[in-house]
Amino acid sequence: MTKLQLNIYVNEADMSGDLPLHELVVRRLLHLDIAGATVMRGLMGYGKHGKVHRKRLFGVSDDRPLVIIAIDTGERIRRVLPELKSLVKEGLITLHEVEVP
Numbered sequence: 001m002t003k004l005q006l007n008i009y010v011n012e013a014d015m016s017g018d019l020p021l022h023e024l025v026v027r028r029l030l031h032l033d034i035a036g037a038t039v040m041r042g043l044m045g046y047g048k049h050g051k052v053h054r055k056r057l058f059g060v061s062d063d064r065p066l067v068i069i070a071i072d073t074g075e076r077i078r079r080v081l082p083e084l085k086s087l088v089k090e091g092l093i094t095l096h097e098v099e100v101p
Contacts, residue, residue, distance in 0.1 A: 001100050001101075002098070002100075003071050003073060003074070003097075003098050004071070004072065004073065004074040004077040004096070004097060004098070005069065005071045005096045005097075005098045006068075006070045006084075006093070006094075007067055007093070007094045007095075007096070008025060008069075008091055008092070008093050009045075009066070009067055009093075010025075010065075010068065010088060010090070010091040011063045011064070011091075012041070012063055012064045012065070012066055013063040014090065014091070021087065021091075022039050024087060025068050025084065025087060026039060028084070029068075029070050029080065032076075032079075032080045032083070033076070034070050034072045034077070035070070036071065037068060037070040038068070039067070039069075040066065040067045040069065041065075041066055042066065042067065043064075044064075045064075045065035047065075047090075071098060074097075077095065081095075
């Protein structure tokens with residue numbers, strides 16, 4: 001069965017009000033009945049601003065990259081996309097077709 005995978009690339013320090021952005025996005029995905037979501041922390045990365053994000057001395061991060069991944073039907077993912085675009089102002093959102101056995 002073909003599904004749509006949503007990837008949202010943000011930084012650990014990105015906030016929306018008092019909440020970390022990744023937490024707000026996951027809570028919204030749950031509220032909007034998306035089948036599931038996972039947040040993964042990257043070791044190192046950079047985006048359009050060219051600033052490298054990585055682990056610092058003693059493992060403390062200055063602003064590590066995060067990826068929020070959700071997989072559901074294309075209809076459900078596309079339905080929530082406008083709201084996610086309004087939440088994620090500095091990040092990158094990508095969609096990929098995936099095969100779920």
